[in-house]
Amino acid sequence: MQKQAKFGVGIAVLVLSLGFLAWLGYGESKTYYHTIAELSALQGAERNHRMRLGGTVEPGSIRRLTGRVDFVLEGEGKQLPVSYVGAEPLPDTFVDKSQALVEGRPAPDGRFVAEHVQAKCASKYETAPGADKPGASSGSTQNSM
Amino acid sequence: MDVFGSFALLLALVCAVYAFVGGIAAIYTRHPLLVKSTRQAGIATCALIFTATFSLEYLFFSDNFSAAYVVSHSNRSLPTFYKVAALWSGQEGSLLFWSFLLSVYVISVLLVYRNKNGELMPYVGVVLAGVQIFFLTLNNFVASPFKSLGMQNPAGGFDFFTRIDGNGLNPLLQYPEMVIHPPNLYSGYTGFTIPFAFALAALLARYPGEKWIHLTRKWTMIAWCFQTVGILLGAHWAYAVLGWGGYWAWDPVENASLLPWLTGTAFLHSVMMQEKRGMMKVWNVWLVFTTFLLCILGTFLTRSGVVSSVHAFAQSSIGSWFVGFMIVIVVVCFTAYVKNRDYLKSENQLDSVVSRESSFLFNNLILLVSCIAVLSGTLFPVFSEWISGSRISVGTPFFNKVNIPIGLLLMFLTGIGPLLAWRKTSTDSLKRNFGWPLLVALISGAALFAAGMRQFYSLVCFMLCIFVTATISMEFYRGARVIKSRGNMNLFSAAYELAWRNTRRYGGYIVHMGMVLIFIGLAGAAFNRDVQKDMQPGSTMQIGPYTLLLQSSDSKPEKNYSAERMIVEVIKNNKPMMLLYPERRFFTTNEQSGTMVAIYSTLLEDLYVVYAGQSPETNAPVIHAYLNPLVKWIWLGGVIVVMGTIVALMPNRRNVFVLSAVQQPAGATPAAPALQTSATYREGHD
Numbered sequence: 001m002q003k004q005a006k007f008g009v010g011i012a013v014l015v016l017s018l019g020f021l022a023w024l025g026y027g028e029s030k031t032y033y034h035t036i037a038e039l040s041a042l043q044g045a046e047r048n049h050r051m052r053l054g055g056t057v058e059p060g061s062i063r064r065l066t067g068r069v070d071f072v073l074e075g076e077g078k079q080l081p082v083s084y085v086g087a088e089p090l091p092d093t094f095v096d097k098s099q100a101l102v103e104g105r106p107a108p109d110g111r112f113v114a115e116h117v118q119a120k121c122a123s124k125y126e127t128a129p130g131a132d133k134p135g136a137s138s139g140s141t142q143n144s145m
Numbered sequence: 146m147d148v149f150g151s152f153a154l155l156l157a158l159v160c161a162v163y164a165f166v167g168g169i170a171a172i173y174t175r176h177p178l179l180v181k182s183t184r185q186a187g188i189a190t191c192a193l194i195f196t197a198t199f200s201l202e203y204l205f206f207s208d209n210f211s212a213a214y215v216v217s218h219s220n221r222s223l224p225t226f227y228k229v230a231a232l233w234s235g236q237e238g239s240l241l242f243w244s245f246l247l248s249v250y251v252i253s254v255l256l257v258y259r260n261k262n263g264e265l266m267p268y269v270g271v272v273l274a275g276v277q278i279f280f281l282t283l284n285n286f287v288a289s290p291f292k293s294l295g296m297q298n299p300a301g302g303f304d305f306f307t308r309i310d311g312n313g314l315n316p317l318l319q320y321p322e323m324v325i326h327p328p329n330l331y332s333g334y335t336g337f338t339i340p341f342a343f344a345l346a347a348l349l350a351r352y353p354g355e356k357w358i359h360l361t362r363k364w365t366m367i368a369w370c371f372q373t374v375g376i377l378l379g380a381h382w383a384y385a386v387l388g389w390g391g392y393w394a395w396d397p398v399e400n401a402s403l404l405p406w407l408t409g410t411a412f413l414h415s416v417m418m419q420e421k422r423g424m425m426k427v428w429n430v431w432l433v434f435t436t437f438l439l440c441i442l443g444t445f446l447t448r449s450g451v452v453s454s455v456h457a458f459a460q461s462s463i464g465s466w467f468v469g470f471m472i473v474i475v476v477v478c479f480t481a482y483v484k485n486r487d488y489l490k491s492e493n494q495l496d497s498v499v500s501r502e503s504s505f506l507f508n509n510l511i512l513l514v515s516c517i518a519v520l521s522g523t524l525f526p527v528f529s530e531w532i533s534g535s536r537i538s539v540g541t542p543f544f545n546k547v548n549i550p551i552g553l554l555l556m557f558l559t560g561i562g563p564l565l566a567w568r569k570t571s572t573d574s575l576k577r578n579f580g581w582p583l584l585v586a587l588i589s590g591a592a593l594f595a596a597g598m599r600q601f602y603s604l605v606c607f608m609l610c611i612f613v614t615a616t617i618s619m620e621f622y623r624g625a626r627v628i629k630s631r632g633n634m635n636l637f638s639a640a641y642e643l644a645w646r647n648t649r650r651y652g653g654y655i656v657h658m659g660m661v662l663i664f665i666g667l668a669g670a671a672f673n674r675d676v677q678k679d680m681q682p683g684s685t686m687q688i689g690p691y692t693l694l695l696q697s698s699d700s701k702p703e704k705n706y707s708a709e710r711m712i713v714e715v716i717k718n719n720k721p722m723m724l725l726y727p728e729r730r731f732f733t734t735n736e737q738s739g740t741m742v743a744i745y746s747t748l749l750e751d752l753y754v755v756y757a758g759q760s761p762e763t764n765a766p767v768i769h770a771y772l773n774p775l776v777k778w779i780w781l782g783g784v785i786v787v788m789g790t791i792v793a794l795m796p797n798r799r800n801v802f803v804l805s806a807v808q809q810p811a812g813a814t815p816a817a818p819a820l821q822t823s824a825t826y827r828e829g830h831d
Binding site for chain 1: 389495496497498503506507510511514518526530535536537538539540541542543544545546547550551554677729738739740757758767769
């Protein structure tokens with residue numbers, strides 16, 4: 001029984017500490033998925049969450065400025081001005097009418113400030129290639145290790 | 146050829162159904178002819194799947210642009226090399242390719258064991274046929290790769306037509322790695338079907354003893370090796386092609402390939418507990434079941450895009466088929482377990498906290514925690530939507546926070562586990578085995594700290610890597626010294642001889658050494674640097690010790706793309722070293738562009754240069770340079786892992802002049818525990 005207890009304590013300590021780390025990581029990186037239409041209905045704290053929105057890039061709306069790229073994202077008949085401020089260059093697939101996922105937070109002035117942009121060409125091509133990376137068909141500014 | 150192929154697929158399904166139904170009948174009636182005919186039906190299924198696969202390849206090679214799949218994934222100017230790879234570049238072809246690789250395994254199993262294990266094989270055949278039926282259903286009715294181009298005409302008939310040329314292959318797939326990465330990864334995914342089938346069959350048949358574990362060990366290792374190589378090649382492809390300077394982004398498809406690897410690794414270790422001590426039987430069976438389920442889940446995530454899709458949910462109906470199949474697997478496994486669980490009773494209990502058993506236990510526990518963390522992180526958007534209604538995703542910090550400590554713990558166990566004795570380890574042997582390695586690790590840790598390394602995790606990782614290297618070297622040294630003293634050879638050939646005498650144990654050490662190299666490479670990521678600059682020709686940028694001078698640019702038209710190439714001179718210590726050519730390719734057929742990263746790779750660091758396009762304000766080329774330390778070690782580690790696995794797969798070389806009395810014959814099941822302690826280098830470590 002004593003041995004069992006030792007193992008129990010060891011396992012519990014291990015699992016709890018890893019769980020705690022997971023919880024920290026969750027808090028740091030959780031991102032809400034919303035549609036452009038939902039964004040205007042969000043209240044209070046919900047507006048300050050990190051979130052991810054999807055839509056279509058409005059033709060002719062991409063303006064490349066110093067330090068940021070502005071464009072308009074369209075979805076469900078609504079439009080959302082977006083400023084991309086990330087350091088990575090935008091993916092090759094990011095063009096007029098491409099489908100894009102933007103990740104960031106809404107600014108008080110109504111613009112959406114995006115840190116990451118993923119884009120996929122309006123489906124001339126089948127998306128998922130072979131066995132592989134989603135990046136394969138969609139470019140992204142995501143960066144990690 | 147398209148009719149031929151689709152007919153072969155249909156016939157394959159019929160044969161698979163016969164193998165399944167007839168197999169069940171054979172189990173009940175035990176009629177030898179029925180047993181034989183179902184086995185032959187299984188072989189016929191495989192042969193027909195091969196035929197279908199080759200006829201799809203034929204459509205690619207004959208530029209048959211009346212087949213929809215060929216039109217979407219190939220064109221006339223596509224190089225031959227990539228016409229092979231075009232087979233698995235889309236949904237339908239990938240699923241056919243899955244069936245194809247599975248058939249390679251199935252036919253090998255059916256042929257290798259055709260006159261052996263008569264009690265077990267009918268069950269195995271039924272399970273394998275069941276899996277094949279699922280994929281053949283998809284191949285035939287849900288995602289057929291043999292659809293012709295055509296449209297409904299007003300009269301109600303169907304008009305077929307042929308295109309002059311196809312749309313071409315996605316440029317991101319036109320890289321050598323993309324030709325070998327999917328086959329490797331898929332060979333891993335499909336390969337785990339074999340241990341799954343044997344485990345389920347043994348449980349259903351109440352097959353006595355640990356025999357199924359001995360039977361499947363090699364198959365599991367082959368699948369594991371393919372999975373490892375597949376993951377690493379995928380990482381290398383992401384690194385060399387996607388051009389964001391990294392190799393792992395924790396995205397759903399990458400995670401999907403990691404999940405079965407984690408449980409498969411756990412399984413490879415925990416079966417030793419069952420072999421040696423008759424413990425963890427339930428655990429092992431469920432580990433195999435889970436691994437197989439995760440392989441199916443991985444295929445499902447890759448194919449349906451349920452998580453990564455730009456759209457909230459998958460557009461194809463394929464997802465519900467996979468979910469249905471996974472539910473069937475869970476129900477079958479669970480029923481078999483509940484019915485026959487008394488057969489899985491453990492024969493022994495854990496004796497001590499400091500023992501080989503407990504190191505395996507903790508190894509399994511943390512691999513499983515890692516698997517759960519990665520799985521829940523990957524599926525978080527799906528689950529959070531079910532539970533709370535809002536779709537929430539988690540990113541890199543979540544995965545890194547959990548998995549970095551887990552990786553370090555695993556590295557620690559890699560060092561101590563193989564040297565702990567079964568049952569209980571004495572303090573004396575702890576001192577003898579770990580004294581020196583610990584000292585060496587601490588001294589080198591202090592040296593690294595003194596040299597200015599302050600990244601906590603990386604520092605710990607390097608120390609652990611040195612610790613593990615020291616323990617493994619000591620193991621080789623001790624064994625080799627014994628052989629050297631008895632035969633006339635130097636230490637190196639003695640170590641070589643040693644590895645071939647107990648391939649399983651020393652092959653395992655070599656695999657561990659490969660993992661050490663991979664971990665060294667991963668730890669280097671903490672020191673990555675990058676610089677991005679708009680550069681006019683003639684201007685320079687500085688990164689680390691290197692100065693990059695943009696000399697000029699040129700462009701060259703190729704067979705199926707045109708390229709814009711930057712000529713960047715690398716200067717170090719005021720001496721010109723070489724030219725790098727980062728380029729962007731523009732594929733005319735599908736109006737897509739791709740990046741070619743220029744990498745100067747050394748053991749110390751990679752200089753990674755990307756031409757990121759033209760700056761919108763200045764029209765100058767944007768050059769993004771990264772300095773990534775130690776990345777090459779990851780790929781080297783992968784090579785060592787493969788070599789170690791191959792060594793471990795080999796039969797032991799007979800050894801005639803030492804220990805002939807206790808030497809087990811090649812290929813035999815491991816000797817009884819009593820024999821294992823009778824020789825210095827056999828101390829029950831494998």
